[in-house]
Amino acid sequence: PTIFAITPTYSRLEQKADLTRLCQTFRLVENVHWILVEDSINKTALVKRLVTNCKVPCAHLNAVTPSTFKNVPGKRKLPRGVAQRNAALTWIRDHVDPKEVQGVVYFADDDNTYDVRIFEEMRYTKVVSVWPVGLIAGGKFESPMVKDGKVVGWIFYVGAHRRFPIDMASFAFNVQLLFSHLKAEFKYTVPSGTQESTILEGLNVTMSDMEPKANNCTEILVWHTRTQSTSLINQPKLQEKFKTVNFDLEV
Numbered sequence: 001p002t003i004f005a006i007t008p009t010y011s012r013l014e015q016k017a018d019l020t021r022l023c024q025t026f027r028l029v030e031n032v033h034w035i036l037v038e039d040s041i042n043k044t045a046l047v048k049r050l051v052t053n054c055k056v057p058c059a060h061l062n063a064v065t066p067s068t069f070k071n072v073p074g075k076r077k078l079p080r081g082v083a084q085r086n087a088a089l090t091w092i093r094d095h096v097d098p099k100e101v102q103g104v105v106y107f108a109d110d111d112n113t114y115d116v117r118i119f120e121e122m123r124y125t126k127v128v129s130v131w132p133v134g135l136i137a138g139g140k141f142e143s144p145m146v147k148d149g150k151v152v153g154w155i156f157y158v159g160a161h162r163r164f165p166i167d168m169a170s171f172a173f174n175v176q177l178l179f180s181h182l183k184a185e186f187k188y189t190v191p192s193g194t195q196e197s198t199i200l201e202g203l204n205v206t207m208s209d210m211e212p213k214a215n216n217c218t219e220i221l222v223w224h225t226r227t228q229s230t231s232l233i234n235q236p237k238l239q240e241k242f243k244t245v246n247f248d249l250e251v
């Protein structure tokens, strides 16, 4: 089965570093189809070059976040990646023939850290697979609670209003579900923290469908790392010090 890995991405100083790491992770994975969706009006030259050099089969798309749903500093935290992940779901529905292709869909954000073994765990998902995510929500990990090989609940700290209190990185589902539930999508209009529940509810998934992976959820194979944003505080002084150096390089 093919892994359809969906990654929203947006322009920032650390974008190339994050995408380089992700691309090189995918290079180590067999039969992965990367769907990389830029949050931009046009595809950027930087990401185009990265995709070309990356040697991983990739659909490079763009879908801009509507301005009303862009996060403003100091305001309520709006969900990220909604328009981009929806564009990727549409791409799969338009380009994948469910009679021909076996596969699984995974939402792989560009700044997380992935052990390549997580992709083999998710590859044979019948309906929905779940597993723990490390370094998240101010704790060591969040995880499905497993009893006798079955998911019976969730280990998490905040957000009890959620039907499935899990992170985007903690589940994958069989691609066939996208074709049996044509309306399943992400939504801006749901309470914060409920994007994962929204898509899983749209796919009509229940807890008894959940297949625990990563040795019955006892191994951490993905981490919700977040790349520190770089301040260019010393850049003017650096350029002052090295007046003849061309600092206009792509970083």
Ligand code: UGA
Binding pocket: 007, 008, 009, 010, 038, 039, 065, 078, 079, 080, 081, 084, 108, 109, 110, 111, 167, 168, 169, 224, 226
């Ligand atoms: C958490 C979850 O792990 C995400 O899956 C969820 O989308 C996000 O919260 C949310 O608030 O909606 P977090 O690390 O806070 O993750 O979010 P980011 O990693 O900054 O963003 C998630 C994805 O959306 C990334 O792949 C990022 O590149 C992309 N993104 C972010 C955009 O496409 N546009 C933006 O303006 C911001």
Ligand code: MN
Binding pocket: 109, 111, 112, 224, 225, 226
């Ligand atoms: Mn993140």
